[in-house]
Amino acid sequence: MSEEKTGQSNYSSLWTTVTKELEKGDMSANKVAVLESKKIFQKALDDKNLPGKNTDDKIKNYANLFSNSDKLKYARAMCKKIVTNIGFDISTEDTREIIKGYREGIVDLEKTDFKSWSIKDKISLFLKRNFYSFPKKSKQLIAILLTFSVLTFVLSETETGRELSRNLVEINNYFFYKIIPMIGIIVVSGLIILGALYVYQNKKK
Secondary structure, eight states, X not given: OHHHHHOOTTTGGGGHHHHHHHHHXXXXXXXXXXXXXXXXXXXXXXXXXXXXXXXXXXXXXXXXXXXXXXXXHHHHHHHHHHHHSTTOOOOHHHHHHHHHHHHHHHHHXXXXXXXXXXXXXXXXXXXXXXXXXXOHHHHHHHHHHHHHHHHHHHHXXXXXXXXXXXXXXXXXXXXXXXXXXHHHHHHHHHHHHHHHHHHHHHHHO
């Protein structure tokens, strides 16, 4: 199996274990070879520093990087069966297909050059790398701050914004100087009336 023996330029030394296990030609060795291939692919994926919750999430979000993402998904599914299903059997043919899927995925990752990406893709990657792992509340806070910043700019730097600001100030002043005092008077009057009724009832008793 020349492909497995050759490996990849940056990961050639890591394929030694896979090659040795395949040469044994038994079921257990096939499983070890598959799981070792999975580890090599995981390292190649980690080296690219792609954002994502887990490997499956990264493969899904960056399917365009892989020449055959379906083959990778199949390889991932088979690995999960090997790990979780006791007594799961895997044929030599399936073993070679799975390893081939991982190897092709590694080749695709090595060919990926972020420098050739569009500005839009670079910005998207930057944001995902730096904000993907932020706690949900932190993301919400950042979104609120950015929204506030944009609104501040619009309100202070555009004629429409300045007009809107003046209207908001007038509404705000009306609310604080007219509505709130009126509510206060009503509440205080109500309390006085209730107090008077309470005193009157006690006197009658």
